[in-house]
Amino acid sequence: MKGDQHQVKKAAEDMGDKLQGETKEQYEQVAKKIVKQGAFPKDALGLSDSMVEGIYGQAYRLYNTGKYRDAGQLFRLLIMIEPTQSKFTMGLAACLHMCKDYQAAVEAYALCSIIDPDSPIPHYHASDCYLQMKDKLSALVALEMAVKRAESREEFKTLKDRALMTIETLKKEISEGK
Numbered sequence: 001m002k003g004d005q006h007q008v009k010k011a012a013e014d015m016g017d018k019l020q021g022e023t024k025e026q027y028e029q030v031a032k033k034i035v036k037q038g039a040f041p042k043d044a045l046g047l048s049d050s051m052v053e054g055i056y057g058q059a060y061r062l063y064n065t066g067k068y069r070d071a072g073q074l075f076r077l078l079i080m081i082e083p084t085q086s087k088f089t090m091g092l093a094a095c096l097h098m099c100k101d102y103q104a105a106v107e108a109y110a111l112c113s114i115i116d117p118d119s120p121i122p123h124y125h126a127s128d129c130y131l132q133m134k135d136k137l138s139a140l141v142a143l144e145m146a147v148k149r150a151e152s153r154e155e156f157k158t159l160k161d162r163a164l165m166t167i168e169t170l171k172k173e174i175s176e177g178k
Helices: 002-014 021-035 049-064 068-081 086-098 102-115 121-132 136-150 154-176
Strands: none
Touching (some): 049 068, 049 086, 068 086, 086 102, 086 121, 102 121, 121 154, 136 154
16 A cells, blocks of 8 residues: 555656646545545546446547547557446557558457457457458357357347358368368
């Protein structure tokens, strides 16, 4: 605990001239809430759910207008603010995917699957990244995981059907050595 307090104080001091008086104290209080109390940055900063949703809305709009890099920056911010929201990580993964940063997208989709282990969606999209990277075996595994998580849930029927068709195609290609 004593070491944590020292680290918080040192971090505030390291901000140096950038923080003056009251601002420095506020920074120190926020850092203490995060380190000592284990609070999420969202709570430590006093951000309301509607404020966070506003940022998410802007990130979503940027994504939908093709501004994937800008949207990705906002999704990164949202992940720092509230790391347990899978839609924030999924948003970042989708941005990385659209920017053709397939390896980073796969890693973000993997994080999504940890945050929301019952969802087949991250595995399904990760499979496309693997295919883009010419890694058919990993794509096959990801699709099989998507099918397993989709189970017989009606909301994932289309995803499951597509995954099953792709699995059959991949198995055929792999067995033929393509």
